[in-house]
Amino acid sequence: MFIKWMKQIFKPARSVTKRQKQHQGETPEKKDRHALPSSFEQNVGMLKSKFGKSxxxxLNELVNPKGLTLSAAVCYIDGLVETVLLPDLIxxxxxxxxxxDSIQDAARSASEFRSMIPMGNVQSLSTEEEIMRAILAGNVLILLKNNDWMLGVGISGGVRRSVEEPTSQTVIRGPKEGFTEELSTNLSLLRRKLKTPALKFEQHIIGTYTQTRVVVAYLDGIARPEVVEEVNTRLKAIDTDSILESGYIEEFIQDAAITPFPTILNTERPDTLAGSLLDGMVGILVDGTPFVLIAPVTFFNFFHSSEDYYQRYDISTFLRAIRFVSxxxxxxxxSLYIAVTTFQQEMIPTTLLITLTGQREGTPLPALFEALAMELIFEVIREAGVRMPRVIGPAISIVGALVLGQAAVQAGLVSSAMVIVVSFTAIANFVIPSINMASAVRLMRFVLMLLAGTFGLFGILAGxxxxxxxxxxxRSFGVNYFMPYAPYFKSNMKDLLLRVPWWAMKTRPNQKSGRNKFRQAPNQYPTSSDEAGVYQAEDKPQNKGN
Amino acid sequence: MNSKSPTRASELAATFALFEIGSTSLFLIGGEVRQDAWLSMLIASVAGLLLLLIHLTLHRIEPQLDLFQIIQRYSGKFIGGLISLGFIGYFTLEASRNLRDIAEVTILTLLPGTPLWSVILIIVLVVTNTVRYGPETLFLMCIVLFPVIVIGYFVILILLAATGLLQFHFMLPILEHGWKPVFKAAIPGILSFPFGQVVVFLVFYPMAATRRGMNKMILLTYCGISLFLILFNQINILVLGPVLATNSSLPLLQAVQLIQMSEVLERIDPLFTLILFLSLGVKLATFLNAAVIGISRVIGIKHKPSSALIGVSTYFLAFMSPTYTEFIKVGREIAVKYWWPIFQILLPVLLLIVMIIRKQRKKGIN
Structure with missing residues (x-):
């Protein structure tokens, strides 16, 4: 019922054709698709009318060293181009x-003139739409006398953030570089990890006003072609005025709209993206954000960290176990605490029960409300911690820990066992590597607490x-969310709860990867130095010398 | 792209296993022959194996069609429709009995004093929600739950053995009154509950994608799970003794209650009750799914509305018996002997005969 109701709310917005038409009418694409006039003055006038007041x-009209005008101009947007290269170009x-001098009069073709400019990325532009897109993407326009084309020289630059360590996904061992807001930097970071022509990029431009470049990255032969095609068609279907972050894209293309659980992974780390591409997944890089989307993913991907693959396998397996327990x-x-203390007290050992009831004796609220109140307070503190300015940080921790924790217990409003339960829950929640999965868990926790408070263990099961x-x-792009577990694929269990050593991880994930299933050659079990005879050949003389 | 992935034989086998565990371990099966219950169960399971072979032969002749489609094809629209409705009724009734089982166990163990209607309502909502997604989701859930349930039972077995609760002298004397009562208890009583109930899987066999391995896998699962059920049934007697086990309403739970690890958990039976609920729920959902598929095949209602319809009717059918005692009496003594064998044995055998005759005739014509 609820879902139907939600669908009804969502659907009309999509099917209102009038609004859609109105929206399409506003797009500059439709209005400005006409060719340029061949007069230099008219072209300058056109550009000035578009941007004149900004x-x-x-727009610099060019003059030769003798002071004669050349009837040519260089035009760009300040801050979008590399100023170091500009004098050379001009x-x-x-x-x-x-x-x-004869060049202009002879009206040579654009391609001939293009090859004379000593820069790498030069293109000829012949419609207003192309020109607008080029200048706004950081090209320098070169206008010439009496030509119905302009040249766009791609020397985009300007101030941008340099490659830094990612803040949201940190590792102890592993590369420290993270994606930036600049798409071309991000693509190069990925190229540096995967040096193969099989790494394919497909570009889409989405957003009427933002004209955001969105790039689909995948490894040809390893990714499933159906998935790549599906990602591309879903991206093409997006018709919106703005894409400011990959979160916009995620909500447009995810499989199920009504679910708290993420079906698309996001990462700031090039090594995570490279590893995912090698597993057959597809990356979606969006200009203007360091967060790259990865699809198709399974539930378990949200509990894996790229560090799992860099550390020793036994340690990684242990850490994964810790994460799933958390x-x-x-x-x-x-919810278990509520259920056991209010409904199934017989499960608790007697001594513990006496301690617990002793604590709960003075507290005025039933366990459910106590827990709900404490959880809510924690969520508020947490949200405050994210939003507030860094300077006020200590104040929040004092208020949170001392006033709401200790003082509440001393005043007899909350039992200290409840404080322990809530804090442990909160810390366990931070262990989940993916933030959007952790948020889904937070949401579900409240539902389960309500059920536990009304029906005990039975209620928890019913939730x-x-x-x-x-x-x-x-499902995420055709892949079951619980993939190697249900449906069960034995070979993929090596990288689920366990993380087997690299030499044993022979195949890629089943439903995700395409034709190329095998990662590496078999039989790469490391030989010990005794067997290989390394000790006798090299180390013995050294020992003698000592 | 969005088409559902084909069901695999392993998923069907896991569902099959959980379905068989179902409500079986809740009761003492073959209580009337006391310590010889395991012999009765063994006999019934062998008979059940023959029955399963009949079912699988039905499936083999028409591998693409489910139970309702086979019925409609081989007995015409009108009679076929009636028989199909009969099967739908049977599945719904079995489901409603399971529903009542879960609710009664809940009230006996976890939520004493809670009104029956509210507990049944919650269970129906939860299970109908599962049915709404279709059988594929149920199979996937069974794959997830299978290890949980198996580990749960395994832990119980170890704990019972480790705390010295198993007393093997309760097995003796074997065959106190000879073979006759043992056979009498086995057929049709134990045959139709739990072993004959696998007739419901005739609806699901055609869904399994890898059919070559499926028959073997189902037969292996059946044998394994039969031994498992016999073992746990006998554990009731080994722990509680034949007299107490026969008189107890929930013998296995009572046996589990005797486990005490005072350092860790005082009583683990609430946790074990949850594990019991899981397998009970799987059984309930399997029957409901079969009934819903039947409704959409016979009447032509879509899956979601028909699951709501079946859910509501199951809810009211669960109140058919006014008391738990009558409910148990009807379920364990009348229905298993007179009602269920019609659907589990009689109709499949008749269907098989009709199919073979038709096939022969077709061959003759060709």
Whole structure:
């Protein structure tokens, strides 16, 4: 019922054709698709009318060293181009026009003129739409006399953040570089990891006003072609005025709209993206954000960290176990505490029961409300911690820890066992590597607490079963959300709860990867130095010398 | 792209296993022959194996069609429709009995004093929600739950053995009154509950993608799970003794209650009750799914509305018996002997005969 109701709310917005038409009418694409006039003055006038009042718009009419006008101009937007290269470019153009005066009169073709500019990325532009897109993407426009084309020289630059360590996904061992807001930097970071022509990029431009470049990255032969095609068609179907972050894209293309669980992974780390591409997944890089989307993903991907693959396998396996335990703690601990203390006290050993009841004796609220109140308070503190200015940080921790924790217990409002339960739950929640999965768990926790408070253990089960049904029925680009576990693929279990050593991880994930299933050659079990005879050959003489 | 992935034989086998565990371990099966219950169960399971072979033969002749489609094809629209409705009724009734089982166990163990209607309502909502997604989701859930349930039972077995609760002298004397009562208890009583109930899987066999391995896998699962059920049934007697086990309403739970690890958990039976609920729920959902598929095949209602319809009717059917005692009496003594064998044995055998005759005739014509 609820879902139908939600769908009804969402659907009309999509099917209102009038609004859609109105929206399409506004797009500059439709209006400006006409060719340029061949007059220099008209073209200058056109550019000035578009950008004339903007202070960052620069249009320089060129003059030769003798002071004669050349009837040519250089035009760019300040801050979007690399200022270091600009003098070289302008002097080159002046030199060219001054020496070969005949060039302009002869009205040579754009391609001929293009090859004379000493820069790498030069394109000829012949419609207003192309010109607008080029200048706004950081090209320098070169206008010439009596030509119905302009040249765009790609020397985009300007101030941008340099490659830094990612803040949201930190590792102890592993590369420290993270994606930036600049798409081309991000693509190069990925190229540096995967030096193969099989790494393919497909570009889309989405957003009427933002004109955001969105790049689909995948490894040809390893990714499933159906998935790549599906990602591309879903991206093409997006018709919106703005894409400011990859979160916009995620909500447009995810499989199930009504679910708290993420079906697309995001990462700031190039090594995570490279590893995912090698597993057959597809990356979606969006200009203007360091967060790259990865699809298709399974539930378990949200519990894996790229560091798992850099550390020793046994340690990684242990850490993964800790993460899954934390998942259950974060999801269930408060509700289990409520259920056991209010409904199934017989489960608690007598001594512990006496301690607990002794604590709860003075507290005025029933366990459910106590837990709900404490959880809510914690969520508020947490949200405050994210939003507030850094300077006020200590104040929040004093208020949070001392006033709301200790003082509440001393005043007899909350039992100290409840404080322990809530804090442990909160810490366990931070262990989940993916923030959006952790948020889903936070949400589910409240539902389960309410159920536990009304029906005890039975209520928890009545909450967990629909949760499981929902999770199992979810899909991410055709891949089951619970993939190697349900449906069960034995070979993929090597990289789920366990992380087997690299030489044993022979195949890629089943439903995700395409034709190329095998990662490496078999039989790469490391030989010990005794067997290989290394000790006798090299080390013995050294020992003698000592 | 969005088409559902084909069901695999392993998923069906896991569902099959959990379905068989179902409500079986809740009760003492073959209580009337006391310590010889395991012999009765063994006989019934062998008979059940023959029955399963009949079912699988049905499936083999028409591997693409489910139970309702086979019925409609081989007995015409009108009679076929009636028989199909009969099967739908049977599945719904079985489901409603399971529903009542879960609710009664809940009230007996976890939530004493809670009104029956509210507990049944919650269970129906949870299970109908699962059915709404279709059988594929149920199979996937069973794959997830399978290890949980197996580990749960395994832990119980170890704890019972480790705390010295198993007393093997309760097995003796074997065959106190000879073979006759043992056979009498086995057929049709134990045959139709739990072993004959696998007739419901005739609806699901055609969904499994890898059919070559499926029959073997189902037969292996059946044998394994039969031994498992016999073992746990006998554990009731080994722990509680034949007299107490026969008189107890929930013998296995009572046996589990005797486990005491005072350092860790005082009583683990609430946790074990949850594990019991899981397998009970799987059984309930399997029957409901079969009934829903039947409704959409016979009447032509879509899956989601028909699951709501079946859910509501199951809810009211669960109140058919006014008391738990009558409910148990009807379920364990009348229904298993007179009602269920019609659907589990009689109709499949008749269907098989009709199919073979038709096939022969077709061959003759060709």
């Amino acid at each position: 202070p960052d718009f620069v 002097s080159a153009v002046i030199h060219l026009l001054d020496n070969e 998942f259950f703690v974060a999801l269930l601990l408060p 967990l079963i629909p949760l499981l049904a929902h999770l199992v029925s979810l």
